Amino acid sequence: MNTEQATPPQDANQIIAERRAKLAALRKQGVAFPNDFERKNLAADLHTAYDAMSHDELEAAQVSVAVAGRMMLKRVMGKASFATVQDMSGRIQLFVSNDNTGEEAHNAFKHYDLGDILGATGVLFKTKTNELSVRVTSLRLLTKALRPLPEKFHGLSDQEQKYRQRYLDLITNEDARRVFAIRSKTIQAIREFFIRHDYLEVETPMMHSIPGGASAKPFVTHHNALDMQMYLRIAPELYLKRLVVGGMEKVFEINRNFRNEGLSTRHNPEFTMIEFYEAYRDYRYLMDFTESLFREVAHKVLGTTALTYQGRELDLGHPFHRLTMVQAIRKYHPQFTDAQLHDRAFLISELEDLKAKYKPEDGIGGLQLSLFEELAEHQLFEPTFIVDYPIEVSPLARSSDTRPEITERFELFMVGREIANGFSELNDPEDQEARFDAQVVAKEAGDEEAMFKDNDYIRALEYGLPPTAGEGIGIDRLVMLLTDSASIRDVILFPQMRPEV
RNA sequence: GGGACGUUAGCUCAGCCGGUAGAGCAGCGGACUUUUAAUCCGUUGGUCGCCAGUUCGAAUCUGGCACGUCCUACCA
Numbered sequence: 001m002n003t004e005q006a007t008p009p010q011d012a013n014q015i016i017a018e019r020r021a022k023l024a025a026l027r028k029q030g031v032a033f034p035n036d037f038e039r040k041n042l043a044a045d046l047h048t049a050y051d052a053m054s055h056d057e058l059e060a061a062q063v064s065v066a067v068a069g070r071m072m073l074k075r076v077m078g079k080a081s082f083a084t085v086q087d088m089s090g091r092i093q094l095f096v097s098n099d100n101t102g103e104e105a106h107n108a109f110k111h112y113d114l115g116d117i118l119g120a121t122g123v124l125f126k127t128k129t130n131e132l133s134v135r136v137t138s139l140r141l142l143t144k145a146l147r148p149l150p151e152k153f154h155g156l157s158d159q160e161q162k163y164r165q166r167y168l169d170l171i172t173n174e175d176a177r178r179v180f181a182i183r184s185k186t187i188q189a190i191r192e193f194f195i196r197h198d199y200l201e202v203e204t205p206m207m208h209s210i211p212g213g214a215s216a217k218p219f220v221t222h223h224n225a226l227d228m229q230m231y232l233r234i235a236p237e238l239y240l241k242r243l244v245v246g247g248m249e250k251v252f253e254i255n256r257n258f259r260n261e262g263l264s265t266r267h268n269p270e271f272t273m274i275e276f277y278e279a280y281r282d283y284r285y286l287m288d289f290t291e292s293l294f295r296e297v298a299h300k301v302l303g304t305t306a307l308t309y310q311g312r313e314l315d316l317g318h319p320f321h322r323l324t325m326v327q328a329i330r331k332y333h334p335q336f337t338d339a340q341l342h343d344r345a346f347l348i349s350e351l352e353d354l355k356a357k358y359k360p361e362d363g364i365g366g367l368q369l370s371l372f373e374e375l376a377e378h379q380l381f382e383p384t385f386i387v388d389y390p391i392e393v394s395p396l397a398r399s400s401d402t403r404p405e406i407t408e409r410f411e412l413f414m415v416g417r418e419i420a421n422g423f424s425e426l427n428d429p430e431d432q433e434a435r436f437d438a439q440v441v442a443k444e445a446g447d448e449e450a451m452f453k454d455n456d457y458i459r460a461l462e463y464g465l466p467p468t469a470g471e472g473i474g475i476d477r478l479v480m481l482l483t484d485s486a487s488i489r490d491v492i493l494f495p496q497m498r499p500e501v
Numbered sequence: 502g503g504g505a506c507g508u509u510a511g512c513u514c515a516g517c518c519g520g521u522a523g524a525g526c527a528g529c530g531g532a533c534u535u536u537u538a539a540u541c542c543g544u545u546g547g548u549c550g551c552c553a554g555u556u557c558g559a560a561u562c563u564g565g566c567a568c569g570u571c572c573u574a575c576c577a
Contacts, residue, residue, distance in 0.1 A: 013510090013511060013546085014510095014511090014528075014529090014545070014546050015511055015527070015528055015529095015546080016511075018528065018529075019528090073536095073537075073538075073539095075536050075537075075539050075540090076533085076536095076539095077532095077533050077534065077535085077536065077539080077540090078532070078533040078534065079533080079534045080533090080534035080535075080536085081534090081536085082535075082536045082537075082539085084537080093536085093537080095534095095535075095536090097534060097535095098534075099534075113527085113528080114527070114528095115527095127535050127536075127537090128535045128536090129535075129536080129537075131535090131536090131537075133535085133536095147511070148511045148512075148527055148528075149511085149512075149527080150511080150512045150513080150526095150527090151511090151512040151513045151514095151525085151526050151527070151538095152512090152526065152527075152538060153513080153525095153526070153538045154512075154513045154514090154526085154538095155512085155513090156512075156513095157512090157513070158508095158512090158513095158569085158570095159569070159570055159571095160508095160568075160569045160570075161512095161569095163569095172512095214577085215576090216576075216577085217575095217576095257577085259576070259577075261575060261576055261577095262502085262574075262575055262576070264572095264573090264574090264575090264576085265571080265572090266576085266577075267575085267576060267577070271577070273577080357574090357575090411577095417577085418576090418577055419577085420577095421577075449575095449576090472577080474577050476577090477577070486571095487570095487571095497568095497569090498567095498568070498569090500568085
């Protein structure tokens with residue numbers, strides 16, 4: 001309750017003014033916002049249980065129900081009316097009439113508005129067109145809606161309004177409800193998968209004094225009592241590995257990361273990832289594990305591993321491709337030879353021709369990565385693990401025992417974008433310290449995304465991190481895939497927007 | 502950051518060569534006891550995103566600004 005209620009604002013809008021007048025009349029009659037209606041049935045449950053029954057069977061059964069929901073459609077025909085109410089499960093039709101509901105209640109109903117929340121009790125029946133409905137014997141207005149709903153047929157179509165007023169999107173668009181139901185089920189399926197594999201779910205700090213675990217620009221904030229600068233985390237990685245040092249040999253965390261970078265259809269400043277770590281495993285195990293995770297999630301959430309994304313089909317049931325960066329480049333550009341792609345001068349001249357961004361000081365691996373991102377990444381539609389990442393872009397990954405310039409790392413691409421990133425963890429504290437020091441040099445040279453040195457993390461490694469494999473999976477992008485959503489904003493309930501004018 | 506497009510009633514949208522604002526839904530009034538986006542009759546409702554400019558006259562043309570969507574760049 002706030003004080004604004006005492007002086008209702010003058011509504012320029014006529015519809016809202018009329019609804020306020022109706023609410024004022026309700027207040028005079030008694031409790032305007034009653035909370036004693038006992039809802040006993042959900043629409044979908046009733047359809048499941050009784051849709052198959054014939055008109056006569058249903059009449060004989062005399063099923064009494066109590067339903068509640070928001071009135072989405074209303075058809076008044078003099079002495080009888082129909083209303084369609086929507087609850088969390090779906091919709092069901094109400095039949096309101098002078099004969100069954102009473103003339104007084106029916107006349108009151110005629111002044112109810114679309115968007116009002118109703119509670120109805122009555123008996124199930126089938127209409128002439130065989131639609132399961134409630135023959136209402138008692139009808140109550142539980143919550144008056146002061147603002148009119150979007151148009152009943154087209155719903156809300158303005159993208160901005162869908163994002164800013166997600167509640168309206170959810171009320172009026174079946175697809176929005178579907179997407180967020182799938183999101184919830186996806187996270188549930190992931191959680192079940194890890195718990196079944198004896199993982200422990202943990203929460204590590206979201207406010208870091210030293211941001212780490214990824215190459216990204218952090219959000220900066222300030223803690224007053226401690227008078228210290230803090231950062232919203234860019235990744236939970238270093239904390240999760242501290243837990244593995246502590247003996248939590250299988251841990252995962254599903255939560256938000258924050259990166260102070262651009263917004264796009266694939267980037268929101270806060271996004272949800274699962275990161276998980278398992279001791280005594282390596283990156284090869286992770287790839288197999290990831291494949292089975294994706295298959296299980298798709299199966300549990302959609303009932304199938306065959307997906308359509310933006311008009312193209314892919315099947316998570318098929319084995320995921322595994323390619324090195326050079327193989328991936330050659331797959332789409334067979335004119336390049338293996339030798340060329342290992343030739344520094346050639347790589348640089350190609351990158352120059354493509355006007356691609358690259359760091360001239362990079363080694364072969366870094367240049368290959370730049371070329372890969374330019375020429376191949378966006379074409380990797382089917383699930384593909386890209387392996388053999390250069391050490392200079394992987395400061396937390398274990399280097400290969402046979403080829404020290406690359407790491408035991410993969411990234412998983414699907415529908416042309418990165419979905420997951422995993423590697424055998426670097427557990428050599430002296431190597432890690434040297435890599436941090438190299439990052440610090442890069443940061444001092446102006447690389448805003450270079451990592452900070454985290455001395456406590458080094459100290460933890462000095463106590464001994466068992467050989468461990470770890471991975472992060474972008475939940476939002478996975479949900480985009482499972483819901484066939486083109487924009488990350490369609491799978492985040494309240495995507496970041498500029499303040500409303 | 503760069504580019505394209507958009508912003509008209511609560512919602513979905515028309516509005517041509519510049520002449521002073523339209524429809525459907527929602528609302529209000531009326532008819533109608535099995536409707537399905539119910540139907541039929543009548544009717545209320547607008548600072549045309551904002552600010553300038555051109556013009557006798559701007560929703561319409563020009564410039565700027567704001568916000569948004571998409572593409573692109575950075576990134577996961």
